[in-house]
Amino acid sequence: MGKIEWAMWANEQALASGLILLTGGIVGVAGQFRGWQFAAYAVAAGVFVCLLEYPRSKRSKGTSVERTGQYCFTVCVKSFGPLTRNYYVRAFLHAAICVPGGFMLATVLGCVCLGIASIIYFVAAIRGEHWEPILPRKESRMPVAESIKNPPQNPPPRPPAETRRKRVDDLEDAAYDNPISVTDN
Amino acid sequence: MVVSVRSWVANEGGKHLVLMLWLAANTWLFLKTFLLYSTGQQYHYLYKMLGPGLCISRASASVLNLNCSLVLLPMCRSLLTFVRGSHTVSSRKTRRLLDKSKTFHVACGVAICIFSVVHVSAHLVNVINFSVSYSDDFPALNLARYRGEVRHTHIPGVTGVLLVLILFLMFTSSSYCVRVSNYEIFWYTHNLFIVFYIILMVHMVGGALKYQTNIEAHPPGCLRANQSGAEQLGEELEQGEDEERRCREEAHFQPHYPQTWLWVSGPLCLYCAERFYRYIRSCDPVTIVTVIRHPCDVIELRMLKKNFKARPGQYIVLNCPGVSSFENHPFTLTTCPTENKETFGIHLRVVGDWTERFTQLLLPKPRIDLEILPMVQQRRYPNDGWKGFRLQRLYFVWVCRELQSFYWFAELLCAVHHKLWQENRPDYFNLKLFISQTDNLQEKYRPLTSRLLVGRPRWKLLLDEIAKTNNNKRVGVFCCGPKGISRTLHRLCNSARSSGTTFEFNKESFS
Numbered sequence: 001m002g003k004i005e006w007a008m009w010a011n012e013q014a015l016a017s018g019l020i021l022l023t024g025g026i027v028g029v030a031g032q033f034r035g036w037q038f039a040a041y042a043v044a045a046g047v048f049v050c051l052l053e054y055p056r057s058k059r060s061k062g063t064s065v066e067r068t069g070q071y072c073f074t075v076c077v078k079s080f081g082p083l084t085r086n087y088y089v090r091a092f093l094h095a096a097i098c099v100p101g102g103f104m105l106a107t108v109l110g111c112v113c114l115g116i117a118s119i120i121y122f123v124a125a126i127r128g129e130h131w132e133p134i135l136p137r138k139e140s141r142m143p144v145a146e147s148i149k150n151p152p153q154n155p156p157p158r159p160p161a162e163t164r165r166k167r168v169d170d171l172e173d174a175a176y177d178n179p180i181s182v183t184d185n
Numbered sequence: 186m187v188v189s190v191r192s193w194v195a196n197e198g199g200k201h202l203v204l205m206l207w208l209a210a211n212t213w214l215f216l217k218t219f220l221l222y223s224t225g226q227q228y229h230y231l232y233k234m235l236g237p238g239l240c241i242s243r244a245s246a247s248v249l250n251l252n253c254s255l256v257l258l259p260m261c262r263s264l265l266t267f268v269r270g271s272h273t274v275s276s277r278k279t280r281r282l283l284d285k286s287k288t289f290h291v292a293c294g295v296a297i298c299i300f301s302v303v304h305v306s307a308h309l310v311n312v313i314n315f316s317v318s319y320s321d322d323f324p325a326l327n328l329a330r331y332r333g334e335v336r337h338t339h340i341p342g343v344t345g346v347l348l349v350l351i352l353f354l355m356f357t358s359s360s361y362c363v364r365v366s367n368y369e370i371f372w373y374t375h376n377l378f379i380v381f382y383i384i385l386m387v388h389m390v391g392g393a394l395k396y397q398t399n400i401e402a403h404p405p406g407c408l409r410a411n412q413s414g415a416e417q418l419g420e421e422l423e424q425g426e427d428e429e430r431r432c433r434e435e436a437h438f439q440p441h442y443p444q445t446w447l448w449v450s451g452p453l454c455l456y457c458a459e460r461f462y463r464y465i466r467s468c469d470p471v472t473i474v475t476v477i478r479h480p481c482d483v484i485e486l487r488m489l490k491k492n493f494k495a496r497p498g499q500y501i502v503l504n505c506p507g508v509s510s511f512e513n514h515p516f517t518l519t520t521c522p523t524e525n526k527e528t529f530g531i532h533l534r535v536v537g538d539w540t541e542r543f544t545q546l547l548l549p550k551p552r553i554d555l556e557i558l559p560m561v562q563q564r565r566y567p568n569d570g571w572k573g574f575r576l577q578r579l580y581f582v583w584v585c586r587e588l589q590s591f592y593w594f595a596e597l598l599c600a601v602h603h604k605l606w607q608e609n610r611p612d613y614f615n616l617k618l619f620i621s622q623t624d625n626l627q628e629k630y631r632p633l634t635s636r637l638l639v640g641r642p643r644w645k646l647l648l649d650e651i652a653k654t655n656n657n658k659r660v661g662v663f664c665c666g667p668k669g670i671s672r673t674l675h676r677l678c679n680s681a682r683s684s685g686t687t688f689e690f691n692k693e694s695f696s
Contacts, residue, residue, distance in 0.1 A: 003538065004367045004369065004370060005366055005367060008362060008363055008366055008367065009357065009358055009363055009367065009370050012357040012358070012360050012362075012363060013353070013354075013357040016353060016356065016357050017353075020353070023302060023306065024309075027306045027309055027310070028309075031309070031310050031313055033309075033313055034335070056362070059366060062365075062366060065361070065362045065365075105309060105312065105335060105337055106309050108346070109305070109346065109349055109350075112346070112350060113350070113353050116350075116353075116354070
């Protein structure tokens with residue numbers, strides 16, 4: 001349990017909570033529920049949380065898997081500097097965002113889920129994790145023609161010149177004799 | 186790359202057929218329940234109150250019932266292994282389908298999530314409609330206690346919120362990156378399924394939706410005591426006709442009994458029995474006979490266990506209470522027990538904290554003042570256990586980063602090669618070894634060094650060569666490696682080939 005990266009799980013949870021908030025808000029607004037203003041807020045909050053959480057952080061150890069098309073989001077989120085880098089800020093931000101969702105039935109699920117994500121981010125922050133952008137590395141040039149081996153340095157083994165010369169008078173003896181015995185190598 | 190119909194059908198046909206059947210079952214269930222609630226006589230008044238929200242919520246609930254029961258079945262691994270190995274399921278197609286059980290589990294899981302969203306949204310609309318269309322004619326039908334009350338503190342509401350929370354935790358921790366980086370989070374949250382199922386079975390207690398029980402005595406839409414047909418039609422009607430359409434008694438409503446347990450209890454009991462069986466089997470102790478250290482942090486472990494049978498290609502799950510009581514790690518068997526030799530073996534590479542601690546327990550650090558006695562190593566030609574395989578030729582392609590890695594299996598590969606050379610079957614076993622970096626090559630393992638190729642293999646050329654030499658045959662491709670190789674091979678196996686060879690793609694992954 002020592003090397004768990006809590007932030008990765010919190011990120012998945014926060015993204016899912018954003019979607020749940022968004023869906024609940026849409027249902028609330030479309031059904032014209034009582035208190036639909038909270039639902040409208042939930043739509044905006046859901047979109048904001050999704051945009052903030054879409055770019056995955058770089059793992060401290062191991063390979064990081066990007067989400068599709070996250071580069072532009074990474075650039076935007078990176079530009080806020082320490083506000084988005086620090087997970088304490090994120091934990092408190094999510095806790096604050098989720099509170100208005102609790103006042104309406106349609107958005108209460110999103111509120112609870114985002115609250116859980118905020119707690120996990122808090123745990124991640126205590127463990128000292130922070131958000132690192134995944135930036136594309138310059139790919140080192142692949143060596144040209146990887147599979148072509150070095151050309152041979154020596155000519156192939158051949159018997160001495162006398163044996164090679166064509167002997168028309170003695171055809172039997174002129175047959176080529178393999179100097180090396182055939183092995184299973 | 187052009188996809189060949191025959192190759193695609195051989196590789197993907199079975200899976201897609203099962204997928205179509207499953208989708209058809211879900212669609213049929215959804216439509217049947219939807220129509221029942223929208224046109225059924227017993228739901229007439231309820232439908233008038235709630236509208237299509239009623240039908241959507243109930244239809245999605247029945248689809249959820251089906252998927253919650255199906256999702257457990259692919260996880261009964263011991264049962265599936267037994268079915269797969271039995272002679273009743275001897276077709277290779279069925280065996281390859283059973284290999285895809287985890288994909289089916291994921292499909293059912295995704296369906297559960299999607300339909301939960303639909304179900305919750307529809308019920309939110311229902312709650313509002315219960316409040317807005319509070320019925321004074323049929324007070325028993327209402328959920329709200331008075332007009333305008335949005336009631337959510339009843340059993341289905343509270344259990345529903347808990348269910349969604351558990352599902353949220355399970356779903357967010359089962360994404361690929363969380364599984365790969367922190368498997369424990371995935372494993373421990375996924376074991377919350379038992380809480381999920383218990384709450385699911387009481388979800389419908391105190392049902393909010395009621396159906397009418399006395400349809401013959403009170404046909405829906407009949408005239409009530411304080412109404413008359415003349416008021417509605419504005420015309421004088423015959424007395425008799427009026428009487429016919431009058432209700433003989435008041436409408437009686439009754440909530441549904443919880444039905445989820447009918448769907449879910451069978452698979453749940455089966456899965457619990459499966460876990461219990463696994464636990465019982467794991468209680469037998471395992472003796473470690475040999476521990477061999479190979480280059481590049483690889484340990485070979487030979488073990489003995491009573492009544493242990495295994496076939497090539499299977500894997501075992503190791504649990505070492507000295508390292509961690511709850512962690513179970515899968516390893517493919519590299520040596521299977523045979524009639525003559527009962528030991529079985531695995532090769533494990535020290536990558537994470539569990540393997541590191543395990544290796545430390547097995548091989549304590551050498552101290553300078555202690556004399557290290559060599560472990561007894563048994564080397565034998567793999568003569569036994571070679572019966573009953575229809576294999577005609579084997580191509581072994583192994584890609585490693587450095588030369589030292591090949592030494593893990595050097596002895597075994599050379600032994601196999603020598604055995605086949607003695608039996609005059611030199612073309613049975615074709616070795617192709619690839620390394621990314623060259624190094625000093627040891628002369629001891631000549632059969633390996635003369636077959637080394639530098640650089641990554643060009644899979645298309647390799648498969649083309651194999652296809653040309655094996656016309657009109659079925660070639661099984663077994664890939665154990667990173668996703669990149671697996672995807673490329675899968676695509677190549679599906680592509681068109683002029684030589685009539687079909688490549689059947691199989692892969693092994695534990696994440």
